[in-house]
Amino acid sequence: MSWTLTVPDASYETARREFEWSIPDDYNLAADLVGKHDPERPALYEQLPDGTETTYTFGDLDRQSDRVAAALRERGVERGDRVGVVLTQTVENPLVHLACWKLGAVSLPLSVLFGPDALASRLRDSGAVAVVAAADRHDAIAEAMTDCPDLDTHVERGETATGDAIPFADLLDAPDAIETVETTPETPATIIYTSGSTGPPKGVLHTHSVWVAHCPSFQLYFELDPTGVFWTPADWAWIGALGDLLFPAWHYGQPVVGAPTGEFDPEWAYALMERYSVTNGFLPPTAIRMLMDVSADSYDLALSAICSGGEPLTPEILDWADEELGGVLINELYGQTEANIFIANCRSWFETRAGSMGKPVPGHEAAPIDPETGERRPDGEVGELAIKREGDPIVFERYWNQPEKTAAATVDAPDGGTWHLTGDLGWRDEDGYFWFKSRADDVIITAGYRVGPGEVEQAILDHPGVAQVGVVGVDDDLRGEKIAAFVQPTDDATAGDALRGEIRALVRERLAKHEYPREIQFRAELPQTTTGKIKRRELGE
Template sequence: MDPDAVARSVHRWIEEYSGPEVDAAEMLVDRHDPDATAFTIVDVEDDRLIAHPLTYGEIADRSRRLATALAARGVGPGHRVGVLMGKRAELVVSLVALARLGAVYVPLFTAFAPPAIELRLTAAGARLVITEPGQVDKLEGLDVETIVAGPEFDRLVEESDPVPSSVAVGGDGMLILLFTSGTTGAPKGVPVPVRALAAFSCYMTYGLDVVDDDVFWNAADPGWAYGLYYGIVGPMATGRPNLLLRGGFSPTMTARVFTEFGVTNFASAPTVYRALSKDPSITGFSLRRASSAGEPLTPDVVVWSRDALGVEVRDTYGQTEHGMFINNHWHDDLRRPVMPGSMGFAMPGFSTSVVDGQIAIDVRHSPLMFFTGYLDAPDKTAARFTDDGAWYLTGDTGRMDEDGRFHFTARDDDVIIMAGYRIGPVEVESVLVTHPAVMDVAVVGRADELRGEVLEAFVVLTSGVTGTPELERELQQLVKTGFAAHAYPRTVHFVDALPKTPSGKVQRFLLRR
């Protein structure tokens, strides 16, 4: 271990990304070799995997031209623009084009139904959405303009002159506005400043240990924090290419990508690893690094991976508000033996402990901490910090052993983590309760061997209505169309009443039992 080298790296990143003249587009794209590959877009065509390299030069030119087209639409510094896309080149170009204008990128998960999209666009104050053909129908009826990937997007780029210069918003300027999953109410907006690139670079380097000659593949969706921070933004900040597979997950497809592209460094959710571990054909690989994030990693996956992948999967921990900050680090300067069930040690640049039973960040001594508060939500912001403002409280309970390793215990809030996606029960409940047969409802998570957790709904019906399998299916479909296709309750229990406190708050912990 070389603590001096680590400290120098952290200090360098802070200096790079924290000044008042920092230009995000310069840091992400323009300073890199224009001929170097930034991303490899992988399409599935006629059962073949077709690679389309996307260079920094291509991103630079297309983003400059798109910035001109966006400016003509009235987009300028501080304006929020929604981006509703999967893993495609236009997503990357859009993010950088917005950065050139000093505007703010608002990611939208493609599995969201129209109400969930509208809620986030309204909260962000976005009046323009850049989307793709398969998603454009979700925006019908909303008070937004659209730009659609394909001929329209390409024409705007081709017919526009490059913007002559980029807006430097500085380290504290907002780059991204990413919404949480809405655990205890409406989703909260997390402003992500340009200086967050320092923390992302630290995790890419010390947590994942992505090096120059790696073939890196972060398989997470860019509609959520892990995929956006460490599959899009982090790779560009550090100049480490990432694979972007345009296709659904399956163990067979994952194995093909490993083999055909020679993947050496892989990052994904425990759900992906669990699915791979159930397929006996997934064996004989020799990855250099494998990392997990999104939910606690079970020890059986670690044991399986050593033989099947040629390397153990290492767990890491973080949240939307600050990115990853506790890791079983892979870098040689920080790597230590893995203890089953442990999330690992604090990442450089973060001082962490357990405060009032919760995993907490010492804001005073954590120079990589970038979260200062939720968008337009002072009360919810205050609830995340101790009264003196010294500690950020994650809401996750845990313990720290005598060696400084952190162990996850439970969540203090009611968030459900399914297949790495954080789902707030209130959003699902808000959809279910619109059904005329539903008088009251509560949603909780249930342990699931493959997905980690799945949703279960406890429904109190209106007078005279009887719970039936047909009504259960109707309620499940209501969530699919009213919130998100992945977030429907796998089981609906029809009950006479919900357990509540004297003040009327649902006691979800009793339902989880």
């Protein structure tokens, strides 16, 4: 396969009018991302925390993913099976995804930050038959497997493994000749879980067209030049990292830097970007604000453009990039796990307005609508942000095992077709710019992570000293929002710092480090509806 998606570059209006999706009928993600390129071309610059540096070519990734695919097939993974991927920014992460797509299997990206409860709920719901994980997640995976009857293969990254786990090195010993199965743009490829405001996390099923569907946006927010060296500190389990940067870069045959790290360190980030001459990055607003606290003058940067999303960018951020980074452009974008990305900025085509998400990307039709009637809201009037489903490969196929949720997020459009409802409220101005108003649900976005308060509440309620709890997001200068828990203790519990510490430790252990409440307030009682539900919107007022 030798094929690349291009957007007409005459003007924004021309591109919107003339763009057409033309994905081949026999499209396969692995063949597109690594199989079609010059095998000697660099694809991944991997820098590990111990200082080890390795360059992988497209040929390396193609051959090694063949071996991983062959090894997984030997262990019973078949077309349509789900395989968990609990890995950081190391080469093994994309190798497993590529291997799954060569087999016609479905990859399941999961964060290394997840604890056993979060892992078990997703692995169980997806019916995963295998999981490939970082070695330090062994105990969490082993505990999760006790609650996942379909899961019988556990592979650990490294030369050796603990207990019944299989070393990843064993997968690379398999034969490297495997015939990629026949797939189409509509063949299931990946399930990414997103947290809702209530109930269990939803599995979002995307097909083989998902990453190439990001390419028009990729061209826009990187200023119509999809070439260079690309990097993001974002977790390679999230659709933002995978879809906004990693896989579109490989579609265009461009190298990506992979550098697993813990807490974001701005000085380390500057040094990394200098070392690999990074030209384009995807940086959450929190990371940008941390970079702003460190002088960039002592670093020789090759940065040209940065894309960012998750919360509106302030004029100060745009001015800083212009003044302190020598004119680096920062383009805001908008999307969600179900449809990511379909609104973006591109200064080559139109002026950026601070706080605006931008304009609809060519190939996507978006509007603020009335969620009941599907009618478009007039310019200046707030509605629920929506994207047309028909003919748009960026829109997910369905929620896994939750057809009622898929139906609830779909509404007929009076002018034909259907809309996918994002659950976010916003408006369009008379010049075609889109603006975010608020979320229709209670999802918290903290440091770029989307967190469902219901899952955090359930974890806190496991503490014997908690009678009731409500979790909300509150404004925070660094993270955009921080997680706040309002706790009603049991009669025999003592409210205070000791209980706060126990609650935080419990959430870190059961869910993820980024999901623990940074603020905990104790209340004698919590506001409730007549049916006994916590009134989250009244908390913190």
